[in-house]
Every structure is written in structure tokens, then in C-alpha cells.
Amino acid sequence: MNEATILITLATVHFIALMSPGPDFALVVQNATRYGRQTGLYIALGLSFGILLHSILSLTGVSYLVHQQPTLFALLQLAGGSYLAYLGYGALKATISRLRSSEEITQSSAEHLVLSNKRQAFSRGFTTNILNPKALVFFVSLMSSLVPASMSLGGKGIA
Numbered sequence: 001m002n003e004a005t006i007l008i009t010l011a012t013v014h015f016i017a018l019m020s021p022g023p024d025f026a027l028v029v030q031n032a033t034r035y036g037r038q039t040g041l042y043i044a045l046g047l048s049f050g051i052l053l054h055s056i057l058s059l060t061g062v063s064y065l066v067h068q069q070p071t072l073f074a075l076l077q078l079a080g081g082s083y084l085a086y087l088g089y090g091a092l093k094a095t096i097s098r099l100r101s102s103e104e105i106t107q108s109s110a111e112h113l114v115l116s117n118k119r120q121a122f123s124r125g126f127t128t129n130i131l132n133p134k135a136l137v138f139f140v141s142l143m144s145s146l147v148p149a150s151m152s153l154g155g156k157g158i159a
Contacts, residue, residue, distance in 0.1 A: 013142060023084055027128050030091060031121065039121045046125025053130060058139040066136070073136075080131035087128065 024047050032040025057066075066072050129135055 010142070017138060022134060023087075023128055023132055024125075027087065027125065031124075034094075035117070035121075039117060042118050042121035043125035046122040046127075047129045049122075050126045050129025050132075050135070054135055054139040058142075066140075076131070076136065077133040080133045083127060083131045087124075 028040050028043050028047070031043055066076060
């Protein structure tokens, strides 16, 4: 299988996987509707950097080593699940407090939230993707089965 075929196959699999909603999608939608488009974009940027890091770790074999060590993999899954539970708890807590108070967020305070939380939005997106066990399994299985060790460095960089 030549490099072009491998890259087209990888792009197709990534495209199909991106259509299935997961914690990344929920995080972007929740925060973009609450704090605005700019916050959603910074979260998406953080998610993209998380995907980039997963790709690099998979291509260098680090993710494969984590996947082969059951204790390390279980700890990563526990950390990821705990972080997702923390995000869910925070969303529920914010919804309940919003229902209890009748005050609406004014436009100026919403803009303040967007401008002061760019770094926080990016880091939340990055952390959500990096600690997502589904993403780790996806990249390890995809890269180990489709990308041969003999592929050129340029081809791996594109993948």
C-alpha cells in the first residue's frame, strides 16, 4: 500500500470518526452557547492540539506503550473519567444555580467571560481531548494498523 492510499484511508477514517458526537462535541456546544463563539473556537483549538499530540504520541509509539501497560492505561482512563465527571458536575451545578437565580448575564459580562477565559477555554479543550480514553484507543488502533513503520517521515508528518 503506497503512502497516498494510506493517507486517504486515514483521512476517511478521521472524517467518519469526527461525525460521531462525544465529549469534545458536547464541550464545544455547551460552552459556545453559554459564553459565545470565540470561547467555542478556543475550546476547538485546544481539542485540535490534543488530537495533534495524540497523533504524535501514536506515531512515535508512546501511546502503544501506554496501551500495553494495563496499570498505566487504567490510571489514564481513571483520570479521564474523573475529569469528564468533574466537567459534568460543573455543568449541572451551573445549570442549577442559574435556575435558582433570576438574574440574566448581561452582554458586557458575557464579553468579559469570553475575553478573560481564552487560556482557560483552550486548556479545557486540550485536557478533555488528552484525557479521553476513547481518543487514546482510537489513535493507537488506527495508527498501528494503518501506518507502517517503513513509512517516510514526511508521510508520517502528514498523517
